[in-house]
Amino acid sequence: MVDVLRTHRQLDRHVSARASLPSQQIFQRDWKIYRKFIDNNYLFHREAYACLRSVLAREMSGKSFSFLDIACGDAGASIDALRGAGIVHYEGIDLSRAALDIADANLSALGCPFVLKEGDFAEVLSQREEPVDFVWIGLSLHHLRTPEKRSVMRAVRSIIGENGRFLIYENTSPDGENREGWLERWQAQRPFWTAFDAAEWDVTWNHVSAADFPETVSGWRSLAEEAGFKRARELFVAPSDLFRLYSFE
Numbered sequence: 001m002v003d004v005l006r007t008h009r010q011l012d013r014h015v016s017a018r019a020s021l022p023s024q025q026i027f028q029r030d031w032k033i034y035r036k037f038i039d040n041n042y043l044f045h046r047e048a049y050a051c052l053r054s055v056l057a058r059e060m061s062g063k064s065f066s067f068l069d070i071a072c073g074d075a076g077a078s079i080d081a082l083r084g085a086g087i088v089h090y091e092g093i094d095l096s097r098a099a100l101d102i103a104d105a106n107l108s109a110l111g112c113p114f115v116l117k118e119g120d121f122a123e124v125l126s127q128r129e130e131p132v133d134f135v136w137i138g139l140s141l142h143h144l145r146t147p148e149k150r151s152v153m154r155a156v157r158s159i160i161g162e163n164g165r166f167l168i169y170e171n172t173s174p175d176g177e178n179r180e181g182w183l184e185r186w187q188a189q190r191p192f193w194t195a196f197d198a199a200e201w202d203v204t205w206n207h208v209s210a211a212d213f214p215e216t217v218s219g220w221r222s223l224a225e226e227a228g229f230k231r232a233r234e235l236f237v238a239p240s241d242l243f244r245l246y247s248f249e
C-alpha cells in the first residue's frame with residue numbers, strides 16, 4: 001500500500017516565454033497527439049525506458065536515490081521505469097501544464113514525495129544548486145541549439161556530484177549526417193505511423209521541422225566531455241536510428 005502520509009506533491013510555476021512558441025503547441029495544446037507516439041511506440045519509448053529501468057536496477061540497486069526528470073511530460077514512462085526502485089524523491093520539470101496535470105495525478109504511484117516545476121528547464125537548471133543523484137532527459141534536449149545544450153549539460157554535471165548519473169535519450173544522427181538528412185529520415189516514417197490523421201501529422205511535422213535539432217554521435221560525446229563528464233556510453237540505438245540513449249558519468 002502506498003504510504004499516503006509520506007507522499008506529497010508540490011507544483012511550482014515559472015512563467016516562461018518559451019511556452020508560447022508555436023513549436024511548443026504540440027505539447028501545450030495537443031498532448032493527445034504526442035501520446036499517440038508513446039502508445040504506438042513510434043519513438044521506441046518501451047525499449048528506451050526499459051533500458052533506463054535496467055540501469056536503475058543495476059547501478060542503483062540497494063541505494064536510496066533522488067531522481068530529476070527533465071522535460072518529464074506526463075511522467076508515465078518514467079513512473080513505470082522507477083516503480084519498485086529505491087527512489088526517495090522525484091522532481092519533474094516541464095513547460096506543458098497539460099502534461100504536468102497528468103503527471104500530478106499519477107506520481108503518487110511512486111510512494112515518495114514529488115515536486116513538479118512548470119517552467120523552462122534551461123532557466124530552472126541555470127539557477128539550481130540543490131544536489132540530485134540521477135538525472136534523466138527523454139526526448140527534449142534536442143529542442144535546444146548546441147551551445148544551450150552544453151549549458152544544460154554543464155548545469156547537470158554541477159548538481160550530480162562525483163557518483164551521480166546522467167542519462168539522455170535523444171535525437172541523434174550517425175556521424176556525417178546533417179539536420180536535413182535526419183529530418184528526411186524522420187519524414188520517411190510517415191507511411192508507418194498510421195495512427196495520425198492528416199491534421200495531426202501537420203502539427204507533428206510543423207513541430208519537428210521547427211524545433212528538433214539532433215546532434216551526431218560524436219557531437220553528443222564532445223558535448224559530454226565539454227560539460228565535464230569523463231565517460232560517455234551508448235546504451236541503446238532505436239531501430240529507426242533516429243534516437244540514441246547515452247549514459248554520462
Ligand SMILES: C[S@@+](CC[C@H](N)C(=O)[O-])C[C@H]1O[C@@H](n2cnc3c(N)ncnc32)[C@H](O)[C@@H]1O
Pocket residue numbers: 018027028034038070071072073074077093094095096099119120121122137138139140143
Ligand atoms: C517529446 S516530449 C518528451 C516527454 C518525456 N520526457 C518522454 O520521454 O516522452 C518533450 C517534452 O519536453 C517539454 N519541453 C520542451 N522544451 C522544454 C523546455 N525548454 N523546458 C521544459 N520543458 C520542455 C515539452 O513540454 C514536452 O513535455
